[in-house]
Amino acid sequence: MALLSRKGTLFMLFLFSIFLLSASASNGSGEEEEEEFWEELLLKPLPDRKVLSHFHFQNEAPLSDSFARHHHLFPKSIAQLVKKFHIKAMELSFTQGRWNYERWGGFDPISSHNAKPPGVELWAVFDVPPHQVDASWKDLTHALSGLFCASINFLESSTTYSAPKWTFQSALGSLRYGTLPREAVCTENLTPWLKLLPCRDKAGLSALMDRPSIYKSFYHSQRLHLTQAKTGADPKNSRVVLEQTLTVVLQPNILTGGTNYVSEAKMQPSWSLSSIFGRKINVERGLVTQLENLQSSTATFAANGTNLDDFGRNVGFELSVNPDRVLKEVEKSSSILYEYPIKVHKDSEQFDLGITWKHPVIWSTPHAPLYASRFLMGSGNERGAIAICMKSTESTQGLVAANYVDQRCNFQVNVLQIVPWYIKVYYHTLQLFVDEKPQVLTDFVERMRVSPSEDKVSPGLMELVLKLPCEVKSAVLNIEFDKGFLHIDEYPPDANQGFDIPSAIISFPDFNAGLQFSDNSISKTPMLSKLQERSPVISYTEVLLVPLTTPDFSMPYNVITITCTVFALYFGSLLNALRRRVGEEERCLNDKGNTQLFQFLHPKTQVT
Amino acid sequence: MTKKKKVQWFWMWVIGSVTLRLILVYFPRNLNLSSRPEVSTPLTSLRRLAEGYWLKRSSMSPYAGSMYHGSPLLLTFLGPLTVTRIEGQPDQLLCSLVFVIADVISATLIRAAGRSLQAAYSSSLKVIGLHQLSETSEVLPSGDFAALVYLWNPFTIIACVGLSTSAIENLVVVLSLYGACKRLASLAAFGWVLATHLSLYPSILIIPVILLLGYGPDAPPRKLFQQRIKLEVGNSSSIGSNNLKEELKDQSSVLKVFAWRLVVHFFIWILLWSSYVLVLCGIYLQKHGGLQELYRRTYGFILTIPDLSPNIGVLWYFFAEVFDFFRSFFLMVFHGNILLMIMPLALRLNHRPCFLAFVYIVISSLLKSYPSVGDSALYLGLLGLFSYELKDIRFSFLLFAGYVGVSLLSPVMHNLWIWRGTGNANFYYATAIAYALFQVALVIECVNCMLNHDRMVTKLTTTKLKDAKS
Secondary structure (H helix, E strand, O other): OOOEEEEEEEEEEEOOEEEEEEEEEEEOOOOOOOOEEEEEEEEEEOOOOOEEEEEEEEEEEEOOOOOOOOOOOOOHHHHHHHHHHOEEEEEEEEEEOOOOHHHHOOOOHHHHHHOOOOEEEEEEEEOOOHHHHHHHHHHHHHHHHHHHOOHHHHHHOOOOEEOOOOOOOOOOOOEEEEEEOOOOOOHHHHHHHHHOOOOOOOOOHHHHOOHHHHHOOOEEEEEEEEEEEOOOOOHHHOEEEEEEEEEEEEOOOOOOOOOOOOOHHHOOOOEEHHHHHOOOEEOOOOOOOOEOOOEEEOOOOHHHOOOHHHHHHHOOEEEOOOOOEEEEEOOOOOOEEEEEOEEOOOOOOEEOOEEEEOOOOOOOOOOOOEEEEEEEEOOOOOEEEEEEEEEEOHHHHHHHHOOOOOOOOEEEEEEEEEEOOOEEEEEEEEEEEEOOEEEOHHHHEEEEEEEOOEOOOEOEEEEEEEEEEOOOOEEEEEEEEEEOOOOHHHOOOOHHHOEEEOOOEEEEEEEEOOOOEOOOOOOOOHHHHHHHOOOEEEEEOOOEEEOOOOOOOOOHHHHHHHHHHHHHHHHHHHHHHHHOOHHHHHHHHHHHHHHHHHHHHOOOOOOO | OHHHHHHHHHHHHHHHHHHHHHHHHOOHHHHOHHHOOOOOOOOOEHHHHHHHHHHHHOOOOOOOOOOOOOOHHHHHHHHHHHHOOOOOOOOOHHHHHHHHHHHHHHHHHHHHHHHHHHHHHHHHHHHOOOHHHHHHHOOOOHHHHHHHHHHHOHHHHHHHHOOEOHHHHHHHHHHHHHHHHOOOHHHHHHHHHHHHHHHOHHHHHHHHHHHHHHHOOOOOOHHHHHHHHHHHHHHHHHHOOHHHHHHHHHHHHHHHOOOHHHHHHHHHHHHHHHHHHHHHHHHHOOOOOHHHHHHHHOHHHHHHOOOOOOOOOOHHHHHHHOOHHHHHHHHHHHHHHHHHHHHHHHHHOOOOHHHHHHHHHHHHHHHOOOOOHHHHHHHHHHHHHHOOOOOOOOOHHHHHHHHHHHHHHHHHHHHHHHHHOOOOHHHHHHHHHHHHHHHHHHHHHHHHHHHHHHHHHHHHHHHHHHHHHO
């Protein structure tokens, strides 16, 4: 058995900025059979005095003959899933809280990849013939449900998943997508997720995951992303890449000892790893034999375009550990990434990175081209309308200012909206308002795909490809619906709370969320390459809560008996009316009357 | 002279009702009738039709998405009208105009049918020797009366202004009855085929239509004619007037014999029309599953009641509450209830096919899966045709008050439940139950009254016969 060797890196980025750590391990039994593992942590102060920490674990295994039979590092359970259900790609995320696109940004890889809708989101691409995709999906949901202690098996029902075509690039027909907005995410989901790591949370970066500090965070999203990377033409060469990320937005405990010439309220809070997580990275434990530190930071005094030389003087903070390397983002914002490979800190007992702010700094994170929000209109429980409102941000304004002045400039917006069947959407009522003026749909909608919902069978799905002019101020999509009425058994236990409409997905394929660092030459860790990867900007809208009318749940017996009584009344009396023979009855009555009269007159005679 | 005046007076009222409708059409936003559950059921809602038309235009099946459940013919006919907007006019103006026209046509057809019914009835009363009755039956022009009841019935007006396609369904039903009254087999077959195609329930009207074609319009029981003819023949032979004899024989042959030829024609026409309609539908739905899809989405939707949104019937709440494993049983019971009553009614009322049709329409609108006020509008209009026979109806004030009360209370309860959230579903269900009870009472009272009327006629003729014999 080959000894496991490990490399580790730690990154840090500031002011739109990072701090990150990674460790990678591989078994050395030959080039072909290599399994690799990296772990990295990215820390980023957010403008609203919060800190984003983003754990990134990447596990790679070749798709060889022994795949799903024996692994050194790669989790066997996931390998078996991949093998059994022929998964080409898959993503599962558990999220609590809502990503604040306005404050935390929407134009960087972190928000595009890791800002997820609340609850559970799952999509998977299968490598099976089209007619088997649904069956594979159903089996997969059950397997994942068992694996992650979550009610993912509710996605099995055809009313909860759908097959979007344009929103995810890797689609090609065999993609299935489903969400459970109301799933409560807790530590019971984190533990099985950690189990997939080689050392669980006993060693390495995952040792930092202090449960109380994670679950008191403003937003946390644990995500599992599975892809197959092909290295050559030979399918045997392809590798399965398992990417596990945990993104947490925390409010750091304020460290005392900051400068006192500005009021504390205006200062960004100073923090360190130990103050955020209550733990330090213990270098000597576990498999982590080498630590490497990399610190890089980015100062964004975005307005006055500070360069790196100025940066040393102007930056308003101090780092407790010197970075190994500094990377500067060049394209969008002047953010800086400090890199800390942990292997450098070989002998240092504990690694505790901290930041101390010197003077108040105000900055903002770059926003997505359009800031999307979604809301319900109308009152009462009969009908309503969904409105998706997209407002322009500084990114689109910059676009206009850029080199498109002479010719007409457009950019593409993809909208994916999935509604459950009990929200009966009238697709012919779709309206588009651009800059608050109603517009003809065909002027702006390039393509549209609707698969209407079918009662108790499938949800409704609407995909729109909009072409909006760059100088657009706002665009509002508005669509009307009727609220459905369900059978009493179909209501969830707390029926009066309402029903959730899953988030709409707004993506901007013309914009690249990836970061461009100044020197691309140096060897990249998986997270760095992930940050630099070209990918569309994606944002999710809010989950909507629709109250539906409820019948009286205590009434079934009463309703059955009363209704049946009415129909019995109808049937009985109508039949009686038809059957009656008034003539005979009268004759009978007359006869009776006569006999009685007779008896009355002659009481002693017998009537025969 | 008086007749001309009467005619003018009738058309004045018709024009008045049309103006009222047009005035109401111009305030659709204030009234918002088209979204009322009493008016637009999943089957009759024009909004769903517009959705179906939109789906069809974007090259999908109009039945995709459980929205539209009507006929493809209605879609081709009304669909283009739903998307054409005229500047400065209400959105669905053209559709409203179509419904107004449909209402007026149904009213004139009801009037024409009523006139021929009345003429036939008074002449048949004369034949059995009840000249006095025959004269009194002509005092009230029941055709005009029925047409005006249909036009001015608030239910009809609401259904018309509320853009419910039931106006067209009613039109084809009336067309079929009119064709049968006038003994036009092709027209009757056309109406019947279209009515069945549009809403399934009028298919039971095939029995009254056949009886109408076979025996002619409503008349007193046939037994009376035979008795009368025997007597007359006996009398006339003693008198020896040959002419009268011949005449009577002609009459007897007309009254007695079932017109098989007409009925056979009717069936041939049914075959022709239905194959025509089916071929048209088949062409329309060629790419979207064909006729099988059509049947599944229209008749299947009517019979299995999957949509549980509230309406003025009671079945929506019943099937929202009933335990799932009883569902199919109760579906069979409720639809069986309609079918079970067909035979007894046909046997008892076979000499009055038009009244039989009326009773069938009441029963089906009482028991149908998605009833709306448009159905009530139809039978309340037809009720006017029998104003002479049903003049002695009991509880008429109670019934009238009940209809008014329910139609006032039902929107209030709906508002309390759906919009304010202060009431619950039982409030609305209670009004639906009351409405069902009043309908039950109405149909039973009508049948009772008609049978009593028959008894009265029988009694009078038998006493007359006895007098004549003695």
